[in-house]
Amino acid sequence: MRIRKLLIIIVALLAAYGILVAVAELPPYGMADNPVHNHVSERYINKALDETGVTNMVTAIVLDYRAYDTMFETIVLFTAALAVVITLKVSKRKEKG
Amino acid sequence: MKTLLGKLVINYPYLFAVVLFIIGTIIVLTRDNLFKKLIGINIMESAIFIVFIAAGNIRGGAVPILDGGRADTVYINPLPSALMLTGIVVSVSVTAFALALIIRLYKSYGTTSARRIAEMRNEVLKHDSSHQS
Numbered sequence: 730m731r732i733r734k735l736l737i738i739i740v741a742l743l744a745a746y747g748i749l750v751a752v753a754e755l756p757p758y759g760m761a762d763n764p765v766h767n768h769v770s771e772r773y774i775n776k777a778l779d780e781t782g783v784t785n786m787v788t789a790i791v792l793d794y795r796a797y798d799t800m801f802e803t804i805v806l807f808t809a810a811l812a813v814v815i816t817l818k819v820s821k822r823k824e825k826g
Numbered sequence: 827m828k829t830l831l832g833k834l835v836i837n838y839p840y841l842f843a844v845v846l847f848i849i850g851t852i853i854v855l856t857r858d859n860l861f862k863k864l865i866g867i868n869i870m871e872s873a874i875f876i877v878f879i880a881a882g883n884i885r886g887g888a889v890p891i892l893d894g895g896r897a898d899t900v901y902i903n904p905l906p907s908a909l910m911l912t913g914i915v916v917s918v919s920v921t922a923f924a925l926a927l928i929i930r931l932y933k934s935y936g937t938t939s940a941r942r943i944a945e946m947r948n949e950v951l952k953h954d955s956s957h958q959s
């Protein structure tokens with residue numbers, strides 16, 4: 730058991746080194762000319778008020794530009810709730826029978 | 827010349843996210859209690875959220891809410907924040923379903939220890955195979 734824990738920590742540290750090497754190659758944090766800030770976010774920032782009438786851009790994206798995404802997100806939540814109810818209900822029925 | 831460490835100091839939010847992710851991985855792999863494994867999964871999810879939110883940030887940028895102020899305001903990228911809202915919903919769904927499954931396992935086996943559940947299952951399987959032969 731002790732050897733297993735040691736092995737896990739060694740593997741985790743190796744994985745951490747791999748991820749850190751990748752992270753070091755990312756563009757510097759917090760700069761305005763990073764490739765993340767491309768024409769898509771520019772469009773959201775400049776036209777959100779004209780196209781949706783919402784001052785909060787995150788709300789404009791979630792509820793207007795990507796409304797279908799939000800709709801299916803609620804379906805994900807609904808399915809999870811349904812699965813929880815079914816999982817807990819079956820056990821009750823078995824205990825009775 | 828910038829060393830690996832110098833680059834990591836510049837990208838310090840990603841560094842914190844990597845540390846969180848590794849902590850979560852170690853918890854998932856070493857802890858025996860299923861609830862603690864689930865907490866480890868949640869810590870890993872938080873690390874992913876931090877990576878995305880940090881990628882959308884700009885130093886000195888304003889929050890992406892228009893207030894009719896100056897026209898030269900630099901707003902941070904609102905897209906990663908909006909995407910992470912979806913991610914949080916998925917995370918909550920996974921956590922809820924996993925908790926329901928753990929409760930179900932506890933009712934069947936009387937324990938939340940992954941090792942003891944595996945032992946019990948092995949015993950049952952051995953028992954069945956010896957009956958058949």
